[in-house]
Amino acid sequence: MAKELTSREDNYSQWYNDLVTKADLAENSAVRGCMVIKPYGYGIWERMQQALDKMFKDTGHENAYFPLFIPKSFFSKEASHVEGFAKECAVVTHYRLKNDPNGKGIVVDEDAKLEEELIVRPTSETIIWDTYRNWIQSYRDLPLLINQWANVVRWEMRTRLFLRTAEFLWQEGHTAHATKDEAIAEAEQMLRVYAEFAEEWMAVPVLRGVKSPNERFAGAIETYCIEALMQDGKALQAGTSHFLGQNFAKAFDVKFLNKENKLDFVWATSWGVSTRLMGALIMSHSDDNGLVVPPKLAPVQVVIVPIYKNDEQYERISERANEIKKALENKGIRVKYDGRTTQKPGYKFAEWELKGVPLRLAIGPRDLENNTVEVARRDTLEKESLLQQNLEQKVANLLEQIQKNLYQKALDFRNENTFKVDNWSDFKDRIEKGGFVMAHWDGTSETEQKIKEETKATIRLIPIEGYREEGNCIYSGKPSVQRVYFARAY
RNA sequence: CGGGGCAUAGCGUAGUCCGGUUAGCGCGCCUGCUUUGGGAGCAGGAGGUCGCAGGUUCGAAUCCUGCUGCCCCGACCA
Missing domain, CATH: 3.40.50.800 (Anticodon-binding domain)
Structure with a gap:
C-alpha cells in the first residue's frame, strides 16, 4: 500500500484523489469517466442507502424499477427537459456485433441498426411518466409515491471520482399528486428528508433553499436543494427535490378524474441524491491522515x-x-x-x-x-x-460523541466561512477566498450570468424562509428583498 | 469540442534531445531469519511485447509517419 497522502494544503484535489483510492473507496476503471466502487466504499454507500430507504418508506414511498433504456422520442416530449440533457446522453444505435471481415477483431453489425435509438437514462422522468399514464385514472390512484434505486449515465466532459462520474448510482423519487399544493408539500418534505439525512447520518450541515431559474432542473417549476460547504471553501450540491408542476403530465398525457368528475393533469415531483454524497462525506470530515467516517455510516x-x-x-x-x-x-x-x-x-x-x-x-x-x-x-x-x-x-x-463532534466541527467551519458582503469589490475578494457569500441580488438571470462570468461564483440557493431584508444588488445596484447565497461550486 | 502535456513492471519514475551489450531506481510483491505499544531491519528472489501499427538503420525505448488512450486547463454538469 502506498503510504503518503498529499496534504490538503499542498494540493486539495490531489489530496481528494489520493484519499479516495488509498482508503480503498473507489478507483478509475478501464472505461473513461466510470469508476469502480470498491467494497469498503460500497459499504459506506450501502449504509447511506439503508438509512435513506427507511426514511423514504417512513414517508410513504415504495420502491420500483424502470428500464435503463429510454426511446429517443420520449425525450423530445418535454422541451426544456431535452434541452437540459441532450448534450450528455449515451445512445444505443445497434444491437449486434460481428467478426470483422478484415480479421481485425469485432465490429458493429451495420445490419443490426435499431429502428429507434435508445437513450441510456440520464434520469427517468420520461420513461416513468410514460408509464404513469396507464397507472393513473382517478384521484383514488393518487398520490403515487415511488422511488427507484438505479444507475444513470451523463456523458460528462470532465469527471472526478464520486463527485462527477459518467455513470453514477442514485435514487430518484417520482411522485404524482392530485393538487398543486400537495405536490409542493411533497417536494418540500423530501428536501427535509435529505437535510435530515445529511445532518444526522453524514454529520454534514446543509443549507436549504431553492435554485435560481438558471440553476433549476430541466423541466422543473421549482428546484429545492441542499448545499454543503467543503473544506476548500467550495460548495457542493448534495441533493435536489423538484416541483415539476404539470409539465410532465402534459407532455405524457397523464390525466385523472377528480372528485368533481372533471379531467385534470396530475401534479408531479422528482427528487434525488447520488453517490456524490460520498464526495460530500469525504470532503467534509477527512484530514491529512486520511478518511474520517461518521460512526453512523462506518462499515x-x-x-x-x-x-x-x-x-x-x-x-x-x-x-x-x-x-x-x-x-x-x-x-x-x-x-x-x-x-x-x-x-x-x-x-x-x-x-x-x-x-x-x-x-x-x-x-x-x-x-x-x-x-x-x-x-x-x-x-x-x-x-x-x-x-x-x-x-x-x-x-x-464515544461513538455518539464522535458523530456529534464531526457535525459540530463541520458546522463551525461553515459558520466561519459564511460572509455577508455589500459591495462588488468585497464580493470578488471574498469569493476568491472561498466560502458562502450572502449578498443581495436583483433577481435577474442576466445579473446572475454576469457574476458567474466575472467570478465563477453561482447562486447556490435562495433561502426559503427566514428574514427578509431590503438591500441593493451587489452587481447592478437595483433593489433586492433578500440575500442569496453565492459560492464557487463543484 | 478548443489549448497544452504524457504514455517504460501492480504503482511512481530514470533513460529519449545526442540510436550501441543483460532498460536502471523507489514502493509494492515472494522466500528466509530477526522483529511487533505508530507505516520494521537484513539477505536473497520474481516481475518489462518500453501504448499500438508501419518506416529508417548493421542495430530503435531513443529518429520519422500514422493511430489509440490518458491527464491538465477552458466551455458543460448531480
Missing part, C-alpha cells in the same frame, strides 16, 4: 488491534479481544478484530486511520495485566487508556 465502527511479542501472547490477547468484540456486537456496534499476523501494529494503526474507522482499540500485554484497553478516536486523534469494565457503554458513548 467498521471499532477496530481492535492486538499487540504481542510471541505466539503465546497472541493467543491470549486474541481471546480477550474476541470477547470484547462479542460484547460490543451485542450492543449493536460494528467491530472488526484485525488479527493479521502479517502486519505490524503501527502499519495497522496507519491503515485503519487512512480508512477512517471512528474508534481503534489496542490491546497488549500491559492491558492484559491491568485489565485496560487503549482507545484512540479518529476525529480528534486522542488516545486514552480505559478499564475494560463496562467497555460497551463507554464505546457506545
